[in-house]
Amino acid sequence: MAAIEARALCKAYRRPLRAPGLSGSVRHLLRPRHQDIVAVDHLDLSIEAGEAVCYVGPNGAGKSTTIKLLTGILRPTAGTVRVLGRDPHRQRVANARDIAATFGNRSQLNWDLPLGESLALLRDIYAVPQGRYRQHLRTCADILGIDAFLSAPVRQLSLGQRVRADLAAALVHDPKILYLDEPTVGLDIAVKERLRAFLRQLHRERGLTIPLTTHDLADIEDVCDRLVIIDQARLLYDGTLRQVRDRFARERVLRFVVRQPDRADPAGILAGCGPVRAAWEGDTLVVAFDRLAVESPAVTARVLRAMDVVDFHLADAGIADVVRRVYERRLDLAEEGGQP
């Protein structure tokens, strides 16, 4: 059985409908009207133990709501969720022992206490043995560097320190599932790298199941092996990163900087390579093709033979391009056979 199983999961909430201005506010006070907003619409999702799944979608797509439904914080309007065989909302306390979650813009640490005290409180709440707890602190010191600010009150930590501290707090009880809601939002590059390295290690070495939402597409390629895209409360795509790359991110672009270019039509030299598009940009010859249909060495060899190339550069379309095209509604993954 899957570690996380959602079936026809729905969450709707009410939003007050208020006409603008004072009169609108008064009218709303006398006769309130509401509109039902659907945040999650019939979501089917199944995550196996040990999977790292990235959950992406534009702002307001329903990502965070889904995470909150899976953690048991919110009760579904309809549909079912099972996490490790339990209903996470009804059996919230039992479920909480096996999972952990961090939310990029919130902290579960006690604002007034030194970080060390906050972590010790979690140790007591989860009844973690002292030896295991010390081991955990050492790991977090080594990889996240939290030892440097263990005695500082949480309210004095920088964002980067706080996010690392929150991750250390989430893992005190050695959870089986770690939900991450925008774990790298607002962090500098060095901290991001550190965080991703830690997540990779947790995933590969400890076999932690990690569902994560993000807007930073490097999080996906670095940590996850599966991609779920949602928009407007609905699932648009669910498949492995490899599938996405092979299906939708096949364009490769080679750029050759040429000494004294003649800017002649390159079609002649490239004949026989397969379907390529080539054009001059100043003194650079740009060749684009499907990397599965055309062999890059063949293209390169022909260009090098025909011209005096001083430099060249290769770029593949990445997950970022695919996601961007989906957001912009230029690519429908389901229509192109994306739904496995």
Add this chain to the structure above:
Amino acid sequence: MRAYAAIASRQFQSALQYRGNYALGMLSSLALVLAMFFFWHAGFDGRSAIAGYSWAQTKTYLLIGYLSANLVATSSEARMSESIRTGNVLCDLLLPVDFQGARLSEALGSVAAQGVPALLVTLAVAVAVAFSGVLPPSGIGAALGAAVALGLGVVLKSAIVYASALVCFWTTNYVGIAWSRAALTNLLCGALVPLAFFPAGVAAVLRWLPFAGITDTPARIYLGQLVGVHAFLAVCLEAAWTVAVLFGGRVLWRAASAQVTIHGG
């Protein structure tokens, strides 16, 4: 149990972080108790008794009322409502502890940190300055009974505060709720006006309500107005209300937790 003890003790620690707040809290309780004294002192001008209470009995009753009102730090209410309003409550919901149990542990942690020491100091000053002539308990039994009733009252009031803070899940505004709750509790429990001063019929009804257990019951046991079986039954009623309000809080929580919506990440 260890988890709840840990929560209470961390709340105690975090309340100690703010020295200024602490001192200010003591100052404002002192001002309040003095104001109450002068108010009722004027009321007794030219009279020897109101509704059968002498000035000394009234002073004693009010002092017990003041004690009961300040033992439960209402900061726990503000903290809880604030976390519901901002959505930080989701972090509380990630912990493997009962929500009500955790909030009551926090409230008791605050009592230990703020209620008790602030009260001891304030009481010492207040007794020395204004409340000279406060009556001793009417007997050892009365002292013990009053202590039990007062302790039970702390739990009862915390349970009332918890239930009223939960209403924030529907209104997302807590100031109005907290003020109404405080005004209602303090008026109906006797902390502002001894219940005996209300018209007889009203007083009789108020003594059946949960609020009386907070102040009126311990004060009357202390003064020897409730003795023997009557005192025992009054404490039983208070205990029954405590259980009922705690249970009501759980029912309310079940409804509230279906209501939770946390927006914006």
